[in-house]
């Protein structure tokens with residue numbers, strides 16, 4: 316297993332940078348952190364095996380606030396991206412990595428220029444691939460439910476503008492908001508698709524089966540982040556299978572965020588995917604925040620009877636074929 320080539324399609328930059336690197340970047344930029352003690356800082360931005368979030372809102376507030384603030388400059392974001400792509404290769408032989416981030420959460424409310432942020436991200440990625448030439452990487456720009464449709468459209472247009480330079484796809488994430496309309500985002504996804512970029516969305520992770528149904532029927536993404544709720548509806552599973560939509564499964568993240576009650580429920584969901592021929596991949600969602608990596612996720616799935624070694628290998632093959640990196 317250790318020497319196997321691995322691929323990961325679902326990692327958030329805000330949850331993927333080694334804490335000592337973030338600590339140094341915070342100090343380099345003179346950011347006032349809530350603690351002068353490194354270990355307190357590390358505890359603040361990572362989760363132990365006994366910590367759980369009760370909602371996605373809580374997860375974002377507790378963990379992403381500081382990591383995104385520290386990553387909010389061209390200098391910091393470049394170093395962060397470089398460290399995650401290089402680290403993935405060194406730690407678990409990730410030769411293909413798609414990394415995602417929301418550039419609008421890294422521009423200090425407009426103080427930093429979005430293009431500078433995006434170009435720094437791409438520089439960091441290029442430098443990592445120069446250091447580790449066997450690695451292929453690509454960046455997914457994320458839109459968010461807490462932003463306005465207009466703001467999300469700006470992000471989508473940036474993704475299109477940089478598509479030949481390393482941006483490979485678009486994503487939508489974030490906790491549900493009254494103000495958010497998935498229908499209003501349909502034309503944005505259509506424009507992104509026409510431009511030749513990959514489409515993935517965080518949906519079916521919590522409560523909203525209607526949104527998942529709408530996404531599958533109308534947006535027809537290439538992939539879905541999580542999509543756990545699909546197991547509750549045979550019609551949705553049928554549509555996912557027929558459209559060959561790949562589910563990006565993140566076992567540890569789903570457990571830590573209480574999206575599944577326990578290991579047994581996660582096992583049932585994965586067995587349903589297998590039974591229904593739903594294509595899926597294994598991912599970390601954020602290796603540093605959840606103190607995991609793709610190799611550990613694979614071992615966890617095997618140890619808990621969720622997958623066999625052959626099925627893990629199939630997940631890896633699916634990741635290599637479902638990548639947005641051309």
Ligand SMILES: [Zn+2]
Pocket residue numbers: 325327517540600
């Ligand atoms: Zn995610």
